[in-house]
Amino acid sequence: MSDEVNPFESLQEQIDDAAAFLDVDAGKLERIKYPERVLETNLTVELDDGTIEVFEAYRSQFNGDRGPYKGGIRYHPNVDRSEVKALSGWMVYKCAAVGIPYGGGKGGIAVNPIEYSDAELERLTRAFATELRPLIGADRDIPAPDVNTGQREMNWIKDTYETLENTTEPGVVTGKAIESGGSAGRVEATGRSVMLVSREAFDYLGWDINEATVAVQGYGNAGSVAAELLDDSGANIVAVSDSSGAIHHPDGLDASAVKEYKLQTGAVGGYDGATETMTNEELLTMDVDLLIPAALENAIDEELARDVHADIIVEAANGPLTPDADDVLSESDVHVFPDILANAGGVTVSYFEWVQNRQRFHWTEERVNDELERVITEAFDDLVDVYESHDVPNFRTAMYVVAIRRVLQSARESGVWP
Numbered sequence: 001m002s003d004e005v006n007p008f009e010s011l012q013e014q015i016d017d018a019a020a021f022l023d024v025d026a027g028k029l030e031r032i033k034y035p036e037r038v039l040e041t042n043l044t045v046e047l048d049d050g051t052i053e054v055f056e057a058y059r060s061q062f063n064g065d066r067g068p069y070k071g072g073i074r075y076h077p078n079v080d081r082s083e084v085k086a087l088s089g090w091m092v093y094k095c096a097a098v099g100i101p102y103g104g105g106k107g108g109i110a111v112n113p114i115e116y117s118d119a120e121l122e123r124l125t126r127a128f129a130t131e132l133r134p135l136i137g138a139d140r141d142i143p144a145p146d147v148n149t150g151q152r153e154m155n156w157i158k159d160t161y162e163t164l165e166n167t168t169e170p171g172v173v174t175g176k177a178i179e180s181g182g183s184a185g186r187v188e189a190t191g192r193s194v195m196l197v198s199r200e201a202f203d204y205l206g207w208d209i210n211e212a213t214v215a216v217q218g219y220g221n222a223g224s225v226a227a228e229l230l231d232d233s234g235a236n237i238v239a240v241s242d243s244s245g246a247i248h249h250p251d252g253l254d255a256s257a258v259k260e261y262k263l264q265t266g267a268v269g270g271y272d273g274a275t276e277t278m279t280n281e282e283l284l285t286m287d288v289d290l291l292i293p294a295a296l297e298n299a300i301d302e303e304l305a306r307d308v309h310a311d312i313i314v315e316a317a318n319g320p321l322t323p324d325a326d327d328v329l330s331e332s333d334v335h336v337f338p339d340i341l342a343n344a345g346g347v348t349v350s351y352f353e354w355v356q357n358r359q360r361f362h363w364t365e366e367r368v369n370d371e372l373e374r375v376i377t378e379a380f381d382d383l384v385d386v387y388e389s390h391d392v393p394n395f396r397t398a399m400y401v402v403a404i405r406r407v408l409q410s411a412r413e414s415g416v417w418p
């Protein structure tokens with residue numbers, strides 16, 4: 001894993017790579033490579049022992065041409081301004097790639113949540129929600145879960161916002177618990193789109209996903225659900241990992257049993273249905289049909305990419321490959337299906353949640369999953385159209401061509417630029 005690659009520079013390079021296939025004015029191109037604004041704040045929180053601690057926190061609003069800013073809130077010690085800017089930009093192009101009416105935003109707090117009590121995390125989250133209040137709103141900027149945040153944090157943000165605004169506005173955040181205005185299917189949505197994109201990718205390449213061998217790096221929300229759904233559809237999950245290391249069974253692991261084990265123990269390591277343990281690097285270079293990086297940015301750098309033996313990579317994480325790794329993998333004919341399509345299920349079902357909140361109406365899980373499948377398969381078709389009609393080097397560039405075109409078109413139609 002490379003810590004040296006700046007994810008914001010990776011985003012800008014990805015935009016430049018795609019812009020080379022579009023007739024974009026240099027000034028407009030510059031405009032869509034930077035956030036519109038970034039909030040940087042210091043949250044002051046009283047800990048349970050009465051001491052005070054200060055936490056750095058950010059919210060980046062990257063581009064709002066296509067609708068309200070939309071994107072998750074991450075709690076992780078590595079959160080910084082550059083990471084949040086990158087993640088907010090990826091949200092812009094993700095929402096445009098799948099054609100939902102949002103811009104992109106992202107936020108985060110530099111914190112390791114396992115070091116704090118639930119009460120401390122609640123005070124921290126409410127302090128952040130108070131800082132965010134002037135910026136967010138169902139028509140302005142809509143946070144959602146990301147790494148180490150979930151329904152609980154979204155409920156706290158919603159409650160703080162509604163209390164301060166003296167209103168009820170469930171659409172101010174998505175990823176809420178069902179009884180607080182959440183949507184059926186939201187928790188599984190990111191993993192579900194990873195499964196759908198994997199299925200479409202195998203179909204497109206003329207390969208059979210049943211019996212395909214799969215390795216998954218990162219066994220949290222995105223990775224574990226993708227593994228379960230692929231396991232259900234006949235694929236063979238031979239290795240999975242988390243930050244504690246990887247486990248392997250050549251005949252396949254029971255993805256749901258491993259998820260349950262991690263839920264009980266906090267880690268995949270020690271699961272007794274595995275034949276061996278390995279490092280994350282060993283997992284990432286396994287000879288499998290499908291590799292799913294589902295942890296954090298920069299998991300595969302240029303050096304590691306040279307050792308990748310998978311045929312297909314479907315990116316569940318945001319930005320798991322550095323641009324140099326992308327170049328190596330394109331040259332070695334590894335088919336990479338990009339994050340802005342593969343993990344877009346999360347934001348797509350967030351959009352459905354927001355629509356339901358505005359309608360004050362609840363959709364069935366079946367309806368949510370059907371609509372999600374339609375959105376993802378249509379976006380996959382848009383990707384293939386550009387891939388086949390332009391001389392692009394890989395699927396990522398094709399998807400960015402689709403997305404950048406949409407962002408530029410909406411800016412043009414608003415009369416912002418000629």
Ligand code: NAD
Nearest residue numbers: 147148190218219220221222242243295316317318343346
């Ligand atoms: P999560 O916190 O539920 O899970 C993250 C997992 O990655 C954990 O199992 C953790 O142990 C593991 N991990 C962390 N560092 C690792 C490392 N160095 N090697 C191996 N494993 C490591 O988070 P999540 O929501 O599943 O998010 C994972 C990725 O998916 C992130 O890049 C996130 O931005 C992206 N994503 C998530 C969603 C969503 O709806 N949850 C939507 C879109 C994108």
